[in-house]
Amino acid sequence: MTRNYLILFLLLFSSQSFAQYMVKGKVTDSSTGDPIPFASVLLKGTSVGISTDFEGNYSIKARTLTDSIMVSYLGYISAVKALQKDTEQTINFQLKPSDFEMETFVFTAGENPAFEIIRQAVGRKKDFDKRELKAYQTKNYTKIEIDIDHVSEDFSNRKSVQKITAILDSIKQLTNDEGEKILPVFFSETLSKFYFRTNPELRKEVVEKSKVTGVGITDGSTTSQITGSAFQEYNFYKNWLSIVGKEFVSPIADGWKQFYDYDLVDSVLVGNDSCYLLKVYPLREQDLAFTGTIWINKETYGLKQVDLTIPKEANLNFIERIKIQQEMVPTSAGPLIPSKTRVQIKIGQITPKTAGLLAKFYTSADSIQVGEPRPTSFFNQSVILMPDFDEASEEFWKDNRQDILTQEEIAVLKMVDTLKRIPIIRFYSEGLKFFGTGYLPIGKVDIGPWPGFFNYNDIEGVRLGMGFRTNIKFSNKWALSGYAGYGFKDTELKYTAKVTRILDRTHWTSVSLYTQKEIDQVGLEISSLEGNSVFLAASRFGTLRRPYFSRKHQIDFQREFFKGFLMYSDLTYMNFGPLYNFYYLEKGTGDYKSTFETTEAKIGLRYGRDEMILINDNQRESLGPLRWPIFDLSYAKGMDWLGGDISYSKLNFYIYQRLNVGMFGVSRYEFDAGKVFGEVPYPVLKNHLGNETFFYTSAAFNTMNFNEFASDQYASLRYRHYFEGFLLNKVPLLKKLKWRAVANANILFGSVSDKNRANAPTTDPMGSPLETFGRLDPRKPYVELGYGIENIFKFLRVDFFHRMTYLDNPGAKPFAVKISGQIIL
Incomplete structure (x- = not known):
């Protein structure tokens, strides 16, 4: 009996002597409510402690308790809370962020x-x-x-x-x-x-x-x-x-x-x-x-x-x-x-x-x-x-x-x-989406785009328009869109209409029918400037440059065969109706003609090895490449049958790549080369895109005038570099402004064959002078160099361009300043 009491006494004594206290809880950021992992939790005055897990939780077991528990972590103000003598208790912490200040460390000898x-x-x-x-x-x-x-x-x-x-x-x-x-x-x-x-x-x-x-x-x-x-x-x-x-x-x-x-x-x-x-x-x-x-x-x-x-x-x-x-x-x-x-x-x-x-x-x-x-x-x-x-x-x-x-x-x-x-x-969320996308969703139809609602220029005067497109609520296989605009000066109705059948959404495959009656400008066609909305809008207000009525009918097909490899093709009939004094000499007869029709079949291949693609509603959209370049090769054949007046061929090769150059910033380059085979009017040539607006665009040569040069064989390189903070972060008076340096280099080689020069008369049938196109010397490239500052007041960018060649051309500007608004991080 005495032995049993002794055993019971020893068990009770043992349980009291080794009794454990448990303190647990969670550590979070006071400003966000998110967990703080890896924080140090310590019973104050002891070495007993632990780090929080990834969810900010901790659990400490101890034989004895002190009067308080402390939590600390880099970038936060340490916190201390009192402890009770309870066997188990929960103590949660919300740490307040502190302003980080770099400490000074002194090492007495040797390497850190x-x-x-x-x-x-x-x-x-x-x-x-x-x-x-x-x-x-x-x-x-x-x-x-x-x-x-x-x-x-x-x-x-x-x-x-x-x-x-x-x-x-x-x-x-x-x-x-x-x-x-x-x-x-x-x-x-x-x-x-x-x-x-x-x-x-x-x-x-x-x-x-x-x-x-x-x-x-x-x-x-x-x-x-x-x-x-x-x-x-x-x-x-x-x-x-x-x-x-x-x-x-x-x-x-x-x-x-x-x-x-x-x-x-x-x-x-x-x-x-x-x-x-x-x-x-x-x-x-x-x-x-x-x-x-x-x-x-x-x-x-x-x-x-x-x-x-x-x-x-x-x-x-x-x-x-x-x-x-x-x-x-x-x-x-x-x-x-x-x-x-x-x-x-x-x-x-x-x-x-x-x-x-x-x-x-x-x-x-x-x-x-x-x-x-x-x-x-x-x-x-x-x-x-x-x-x-x-x-x-x-x-x-x-x-x-x-x-x-x-x-x-x-x-x-x-x-x-x-x-x-x-x-x-x-109301506000739909309004923001309308402003950002250009379209306002109403059920199964989106109304827009709002930039096409109003316009004013010397040909149309005041122009009003309205358009629509169906969304995925209407169908995930059919996409319809249309637009109509009316100019009160020329009293002409303009329109576009398109119907698309999506055949396969996995290997993106679609076929489309498209028709259009619209005013375009030679070298400033809407189809080639859709990604530059500000520049496009600026170029279509005021005085139009070499405008023409474009009546177009097109069927196109595209299919992605494997990751990044897309094949596209189209057959297009187009009528060119000039709204300015234009003539060309017809091949064979030498007669003056002012209008022409083309029937063109095109096939192209596009390959982006690591290009990120999303299917947005019924559209295939690129988020750009991660590392490798995007290649695009296309061939077009103009046929003087099926309604066409001219026979020609076009070959084009394009490369785009984003380059990370480490501490020096980020570069982007675009290489574009092509050749037009055959005798054609100059609107069919490659009319190189100039920029006479005040706005900067990476798609144009920013010191070149509109319609200044055209070529039937050409090669260009447009290189843009963003230094981020590499240069100006080291300038004491400028680094606080967070300005960032940018640089541009645009180079163009081009030429025009003698036959295409010959079919562009300098006077019309009445002897009046005609607007013609400028020609590049194949041995002398067009070169412009630029530099600038972005992130001025967080929204403004200013670029300065120097034209290095062809300074004797009529109206040539050796120096240009371009501005642009941007929202960048």
Whole structure:
């Protein structure tokens, strides 16, 4: 009996002696509500502590408790809270961001110890870069939230805004820790499979399920293509990361010492791996570089996790902060793949009377598989939506989310759902879309484009017009569009009409019929300037240059055979009816003629190895190439039968590429070469595009006059370079303005055959002088060089161009200043 009491006493004593306390909780950002991973949580006055996980959670077990618990993390103000003597308790923290100030570190002797760690990490990049894998695939979950924040008092006092807040009074208001209201306007969730292959570098995302709710969102299929993980790729093993269209240098880039300083803070345990913890600092605060913390595996020198920020001092517009948090896991082959990525982009108030914007992106990946690459044909379409992608119950999402929604996110969903039903919100959101796209959706039809509603020029006087196009609600196989305009001076009706049959949306295949009666200008045709809306509008107001009535009928066909390889063809009949004094000499007879008809058959091939393509409604749209150039080769045959008067051939070759040149910025070039075979009137030649407007355009030679030169064989190179902050970031008085230098070089070689010169008379049948075309000397190129400043007052760009050759031509301008408005980050 005594023995039993003794055992019981020992058990009770033991349980009291080894009794554990548990303190758990979550650490979040007070301004965004998002988790803060990797924060240090410590029982104050002890060495007992832990780091928060990727979701900001922590859990500490201790034999004894102190009176308080402390949380600290780089870029935030540390916080301390009191502890109770409870066995288990939950203590949550909301940390306030602090202004980052680069610290000064003094090393007594030798090299900074962090440098050798970075040197080893850079030297072993190939061991861990996922691009070293032949192929891999993952199953991803992505969620995106966009909120309006920093709502100013002036903004809140607007009548339209007060109407919104009055309706939202019944919903729990979302606020940050400082009491500022956050107004959610968009939330999406996407479940997808992501596929990658290295050679050639191709990506594909199959969206299995997607749920999108947002103010002004009417077409879930288009939005769902860009809310998956394909657009949330951040690989720090690249030297440069493309974020919001800018190139940011990685902390483990090959040239790291030119951009960064480092501080070795500690050696810590992350999971089962012992890691070096390093703080990262940009050498120049204006550079597009990161500040923050990185963890490097002590044994392998592979990245374990990162928490990096691009501060507001960087040479960016509107953006106050970009924050990227990422943790990586090794694949079976060794290279690392991000298992979780969180990105925050905070956009400040453009003016004191407006609001700011906060965008949050989260992606988690599991079921990682490494294997042999799938065939290139598998990657034909970059993003594919499964047929039932938008058909899933809330129960399905609860069962299949890789991470559950927080209470705050559930409140966000409710608020967005309420907001998009408010009439004034719908009015403003539709108005913004109308301004941006040119079209106003009304049911199954879009009305527009608004730039065609009103025009004024010397031929038509006041011109009024209206058009429409059907959208995907009408049909995903048929697309109809039309436009009609009337000039009150020439009393002529102009019109266009088009019907398109989409035969295959996977291997994009379509056939179209098109008819048009319109006023065009030689060398300034609407069809070639549709992507330059400001320049096109400016060139069609006032005095028209060599205008003509174009009556056109066309049938065209296109098909994408495999990833990036598109074949297109068309058959076009066109009537040229000049509205200015024009004549040419007919081949064979030598008679004067002022009108002509052409019947032209064209076939072309386009190849973009890594071009990103989206299917927007019933249109195929390019997001441009990632790395490789886009090639376009076409051949056209003009036939003097089927209504045509002229026989000729045209051959054209075009290349476009975007080049990242590291610390020096980004370049873009366009090479265009071609030849016209046969004797033709000069409107059929290549009429090189000049620019007599005040507006800059990359499509034209900006010191060349309209219709100054035409060629039947030519080759041109237009090169544009954006220095970003490379030059002006180093000038003390200018770097605070965040101006950015730009440069241009445009070169053109061309010539005209003797036969085509001969069929262009200098006088009409009555002996009056005719406007003719200028000719380039094949041994003397047209050259113009330019330089300029962009980002003036965040919206303005000014370019200065010097014309280097053909300065003796009538009306030649040796120097030109062009302006343009832009919204760039």
